[in-house]
Amino acid sequence: AKPLTLSAPGKAILHGEHAVVYGKAALAVALNLRTFLRIKPSNNGKVLIHLPNIGTSVNWETFRLRTLLTVFSGNPEQMDALKEFAGITTELSAAESLGTLAFLYLYLSISAKYGWSEEEMDLINRWAFRGEQVIHGKPSGVDNSVATWGGVLRFQSGKFTSLKRVPTLRILLTNTKVSRSTKILVASVKDKILKFPAIMNPVLASIDAISHECESVLEAMAVSPSQEYYPVLEELFDINQHHLNVIGVGHSSLDNVCRVTATHGLHSKLTGAGGGGCAITLLRPDPLMVEAARQDLSACGFECWETSIGAPGIC
Ligand code: MEV
Secondary structure (H helix, E strand, O other): OOOEEEEEEEEEEEEOHHHHHOOOOEEEEEEEEEEEEEEEEEEOOEEEEHHHHHHHEEEEEHHHHHHHHHHHHOOOOHHHHHHHHHHHHOOOOOOOOOOHHHHHHHHHHHHHHOOOHHHHHHHHHHHHHHHHHHHHHHOOOHHHHHHEEEEEEEEEEOOOEEEEOOOOEEOOOOOOHHHOHHHHHHHHHHHHHHHOOOHHHHHHHHHHHHHHHHHHHHHHHHHHOHHHHHHHHHHHHHHHHHHHOOOOOOOHHHHHHHHHHHHHOOEEEEEEEOOOOEEEEEOOOOOHHHHHHHHHHOOOEEEEEEEOOOOOOOO
């Protein structure tokens, strides 16, 4: 069998992280930063899976893949059998989209072809979701959906809508290199909501409104691109970053990203689970401003990538 190369986009959540776990809207974007996976089946009963971006290879026994495949396509209650898989994905979790890619492989092991129908894509997405469940506990499903389908998605209560038109929008993704557990952060937000429902629920409602407002702005921007939208998008970033601090998922490293980028007139917020991890900075079409911000962020020990939103999904 010949080697296959597959790829999936990275993702960022523009707005709605954490609130999405409580049925609020999230706006998620696929980024033009891709994870590649090269799969080389052999006849010695093993399959070499190589992730060149993160310099990792695993040699899986074919029978192990078949067992996982059976569990995945069969009884979803058999989560215990997936613990073995959790070990592998944790080791490789530097690639956000690995879940999608791994399950794509499992899928390929039965269908062995390129190009998928909508139903097949949906199946891949559901398998990736199960991978997320093993790692994160009770994920909303936003991450696997955007990595599978690409583009810009509004995700709410397990369902998503793809934005028909996506504006050109550049983003600086900064990795603070502070590690954190999504599972623990999601649980800490839950505790806070249970402790202070009357205080926290309005914050979640406000985040929901921010996602909707941002969606309207992106739609308008796609129809008639104009500089006038940037201040609105930037203000939404600022408000949401404050909200995320209120619900307890901020971190001093993320505050640093916001502070450093603000000195260059740029606006940032955490993206994803928070507590460290990554921040996104909205970029205006001015390369000089970006380069100076990048240098200052690198001097803090952070790693940055300049990218744009609306990349294609798995392919
Ligand atoms: C993590 O990328 C996003 C969270 O909202 C968790 C989830 O939606 O499953 C924090």
